[in-house]
Amino acid sequence: MESGMDCSEPTPRVNYDIMQRYIGRKVRLVCKVEEWSGDSLKASTCDGQTVFIKPKQGSQYDTQFVEIEGVVENNTTVQEESYTAFGDSFDMQNYNKLCELSNGPVQELFL
Structure with missing residues (x-):
């Protein structure tokens, strides 16, 4: 460990x-960029919902897919602390399964 x-x-x-x-806590959210205006990002999540990202300056x-690390402000908005480009080809269905597994009854396997 580092x-x-x-x-x-x-x-x-x-x-x-x-x-x-x-809500009020830090998460990692992979999403597909739908609209990007400079002060707001509209994106779709791996389970097909719309979210809004408040980008860091x-x-x-x-890229088409990004991972946002940030704080959940409310049920549709995340304040970005950092992001990682995930390229233009990403399997959102598999990622959705990963999210469900890593937050479900076998979550200790992902820690």
Whole structure:
């Protein structure tokens, strides 16, 4: 394990449905960019819902799929702290299953 890394509270990977449990907390959300205006990102989640991302200044969403790490503000909005480009080809159905498994009865396997 890298020194200085805090693993005490891993950041959960969520879909829209699971995100509702984490209002006020940090999550990881992979989404497909639908509309990007510079101060707001409209995106679709792996379970087919619409969310809005408040980007950090300087963020450039230049791939079709991105992972947002940030705080859930309300049931449709995440305040981005960082993002990772996931390219233009990503299997959202498989990712949705990962979210369900990693937040369900076998979640200890993902910690």
